[in-house]
Amino acid sequence: MKRIDLQYDLVVIGGGTGGPMAAVKAKERNPQLKVLLVDKANVKRSGAISMGMDGLNNAVIPGHATPEQYVKEITVANDGIVDQEAVMAYAAGSFDMIQELDRWGVKFEKDETGDYAVRKVHHLGSYVLPMPEGHHMKKILYRQLKRGRVEVTNRVVVTRVLTGADGAVNAVLGFDCRTADFYVIRCKAAVISTGAAGRIGLPASGYLMGTYENPTNCGDGHAMAYHAGADLANLECFQINPLIKDYNGPACAYVTGPFGGFTANSKGERFIECDYWSGQMMLEFHRELQSGNGPVFLKLDHLAEETIGEIEHILHTNERPSRGRFHEKRGNDYRSEMVEMHISEIGFCSGHSASGIHINARGETSVKGLYAAGDCASVPHNYMLGAFVYGRLCGENAAEYCDGRNPLAVDEDAVEAERARIAAPLGRGDGLTPFQIEYKTRRLVNDYLQPPKITRKYEIALRRFDEIREDALQMTAANPHELMRAIEAHSILDCAEMAARASLFRTESRWGLYHHYVDFPERNDADWFCHSLLSKGADGAMSLRKKAVEPYIVAIDEQERTAYQRLRVAPSAAAA
Amino acid sequence: MTIAITPTQAPVAVDEDKCIAEKGCTVCVDVCPLDVLAIDLVKKKAFMQFDECWYCLPCETDCPTGAVQVSIPYLLR
Numbered sequence: 022m023k024r025i026d027l028q029y030d031l032v033v034i035g036g037g038t039g040g041p042m043a044a045v046k047a048k049e050r051n052p053q054l055k056v057l058l059v060d061k062a063n064v065k066r067s068g069a070i071s072m073g074m075d076g077l078n079n080a081v082i083p084g085h086a087t088p089e090q091y092v093k094e095i096t097v098a099n100d101g102i103v104d105q106e107a108v109m110a111y112a113a114g115s116f117d118m119i120q121e122l123d124r125w126g127v128k129f130e131k132d133e134t135g136d137y138a139v140r141k142v143h144h145l146g147s148y149v150l151p152m153p154e155g156h157h158m159k160k161i162l163y164r165q166l167k168r169g170r171v172e173v174t175n176r177v178v179v180t181r182v183l184t185g186a187d188g189a190v191n192a193v194l195g196f197d198c199r200t201a202d203f204y205v206i207r208c209k210a211a212v213i214s215t216g217a218a219g220r221i222g223l224p225a226s227g228y229l230m231g232t233y234e235n236p237t238n239c240g241d242g243h244a245m246a247y248h249a250g251a252d253l254a255n256l257e258c259f260q261i262n263p264l265i266k267d268y269n270g271p272a273c274a275y276v277t278g279p280f281g282g283f284t285a286n287s288k289g290e291r292f293i294e295c296d297y298w299s300g301q302m303m304l305e306f307h308r309e310l311q312s313g314n315g316p317v318f319l320k321l322d323h324l325a326e327e328t329i330g331e332i333e334h335i336l337h338t339n340e341r342p343s344r345g346r347f348h349e350k351r352g353n354d355y356r357s358e359m360v361e362m363h364i365s366e367i368g369f370c371s372g373h374s375a376s377g378i379h380i381n382a383r384g385e386t387s388v389k390g391l392y393a394a395g396d397c398a399s400v401p402h403n404y405m406l407g408a409f410v411y412g413r414l415c416g417e418n419a420a421e422y423c424d425g426r427n428p429l430a431v432d433e434d435a436v437e438a439e440r441a442r443i444a445a446p447l448g449r450g451d452g453l454t455p456f457q458i459e460y461k462t463r464r465l466v467n468d469y470l471q472p473p474k475i476t477r478k479y480e481i482a483l484r485r486f487d488e489i490r491e492d493a494l495q496m497t498a499a500n501p502h503e504l505m506r507a508i509e510a511h512s513i514l515d516c517a518e519m520a521a522r523a524s525l526f527r528t529e530s531r532w533g534l535y536h537h538y539v540d541f542p543e544r545n546d547a548d549w550f551c552h553s554l555l556s557k558g559a560d561g562a563m564s565l566r567k568k569a570v571e572p573y574i575v576a577i578d579e580q581e582r583t584a585y586q587r588l589r590v591a592p593s594a595a596a597a
Numbered sequence: 598m599t600i601a602i603t604p605t606q607a608p609v610a611v612d613e614d615k616c617i618a619e620k621g622c623t624v625c626v627d628v629c630p631l632d633v634l635a636i637d638l639v640k641k642k643a644f645m646q647f648d649e650c651w652y653c654l655p656c657e658t659d660c661p662t663g664a665v666q667v668s669i670p671y672l673l674r
């Protein structure tokens with residue numbers, strides 16, 4: 022393992038969506054700044070938007086929605102547990118970002134008058150903006166990286182962020198997944214934008230990489246933030262999605278909803294009022310599966326031929342373009358048959374739910390000089406545009422923070438300890454394979470952590486995870502690629518344990534299926550109207566505490582407060 | 598204990614007549630997010646080395662000669 026030493030002002034970890042934006046905006050703020058963008062894949066095709074995206078899920082566009090309305094919607098959809106200031110920072114920056122992306126060449130759907138063609142999918146307001154030609158997203162970002170002269174290092178897996186004696190970030194460590202070279206990158210600040218933790222649970226197909234999220238996003242960022250001492254928020258609010266069964270990708274109700282498609286039970290009947298992905302929606306989905314009315318389907322077979330053609334064009338060329346060949350192999354034509362849907366395995370993702378590395382409205386984590394943006398950070402329901410807006414906030418604020426900072430010396434003992442941890446599996450000729458460790462962890466996550474949550478099951482899970490941690494010390498890797506999988510398996514174990522401990526901490530039920538805790542079935546606002554924060558305790562173990570919800574800046578009235586709790590179609594309406 | 602190998606059919610196929618890796622092309626290997634493709638150094642052709650595919654398609658879309666064909670992995674097909 023060769024050691025490579027580098028020095029930068031700012032290191033951006035993860036070059037998917039929020040990461041490139043952070044790097045470009047940091048350079049715009051200060052062109053003299055030395056910025057490095059590091060990705061474990063290749064930024065040309067990395068992350069959730071590898072093949073583009075078929076629409077904005079949360080556009081706040083004047084004339085269609087106001088930032089205040091949006092903050093309300095997200096507050097209600099999250100059962101009140103939000104930092105409204107942080108959601109507002111997104112909403113207020115949303116339209117500027119859309120216009121900037123438009124200038125950069127991203128094509129959004131517009132009507133005859135040239136206005137953005139916003140659609141209604143959420144329960145209360147209209148925020149969905151289709152991008153039928155959205156497959157060029159990565160190319161457009163790459164052009165901006167070149168224009169902004171951002172330096173890029175691909176295929177380096179970042180594993181840890183180090184802090185100096187003053188508690189501020191001073192280095193980023195990682196290794197090359199092709200050569201196993203060890204990287205020590207000194208820096209003044211870092212932005213984590215490593216996406217969701219999408220490999221905690223096991224897809225029902227049993228295929229490890231058959232996940233909803235891009236499987237590169239396995240929770241490394243959550244793990245590195247934890248080990249750097251940062252707070253992680255509301256991890257018990259899992260991400261669970263309604264997906265095409267087995268394919269495990271979105272169908273997607275956001276695309277088809279505005280065209281007249283909807284989620285139906287096996288009788289072809291609507292059972293939820295609103296297809297917007299929320300914990301309540303997932304709970305109704307789960308109930309329908311349990312009720313004998315399942316399976317649940319996406320119903321399109323009642324739509325006109327030209328509408329279906331349009332839907333096919335969007336779904337089969339964009340975002341997850343292999344959807345078409347999946348359906349084709351099964352002979353599932355949208356015209357003649359409903360598409361079978363299922364409930365996904367669990368993950369952490371603020372893009373869709375509300376958990377992640379805790380940040381404030383400036384993108385700052387609880388560690389000095391450490392920022393986080395996108396699916397790995399805690400701002401709820403941020404989606405792609407939120408990753409861009411927070412990427413920008415992190416980039417600009419980090420650039421300012423770097424000004425005049427002289428980081429303290431790097432702790433060489435910590436560097437050596439990390440080098441030894443990474444190198445260990447390569448040196449062992451014999452032992453358990455990364456596949457075995459990862460498979461077993463994720464299988465147990467499904468067995469014990471998938472909601473409904475039960476205390477006894479969670480306690481068993483924690484015991485099993487401890488055993489796997491012991492076993493993981495015998496992992497062997499035959500080459501640098503397997504080494505990447507071995508180190509990822511440690512991140513996955515960290516995330517699995519975080520998911521379990523955070524869930525046991527919140528002794529109530531909240532967020533529909535996301536935290537449906539059988540031992541404590543009721544929502545308990547008296548004791549639990551608060552965030553939970555998980556961090557590394559003084560003893561090195563995971564420690565949890567409550568954090569009061571920040572004072573609201575947008576008031577919510579009683580009628581609005583319960584909007585997402587009334588998702589089930591009334592029986593008479595369903596029968597009609 | 599020894600390590601045993603369980604063979605699986607790789608979901609990604611490369612048409613070796615079309616692949617121009619011998620001329621220095623590595624596009625599919627470069628773009629794959631999961632880093633599961635490689636160039637066979639003897640045959641000088643691209644192939645799938647690890648069965649860890651997200652069926653996302655950059656390899657197929659970006660290949661300059663149309664040599665890559667991605668199928669949905671059998672377990673979820």
Ligand SMILES: Cc1cc2nc3c(=O)[nH]c(=O)nc-3n(C[C@H](O)[C@H](O)[C@H](O)COP(=O)(O)OP(=O)(O)OC[C@H]3O[C@@H](n4cnc5c(N)ncnc54)[C@H](O)[C@@H]3O)c2cc1C
Nearest residue numbers: 035037038039061067068069179216241372395396404405
């Ligand atoms: C299938 C799918 C469909 C979606 N549909 C929509 C939609 O229609 N509309 C919408 O608005 N949003 C949608 N989203 C959500 C949106 O795509 C995400 O919220 C957004 O792209 C997240 O950006 P990010 O920067 O946080 O993560 P990503 O863009 O995923 O980037 C994370 C990056 O980090 C890198 N990385 C991970 N670990 C490491 C490490 N250890 N070291 C170095 N690099 C690392 C990865 O390679 C990757 O490039 C969808 C998401 C998915 C998965």
Ligand code: SF4
Nearest residue numbers: 616617622624625660
């Ligand atoms: S991109 Fe196509 S031509 Fe190039 S190496 Fe891969 S298969 Fe061969």
Ligand code: SF4
Nearest residue numbers: 629650651653654656
């Ligand atoms: S489909 Fe995606 S994951 Fe599979 S080989 Fe091609 S680029 Fe890699």
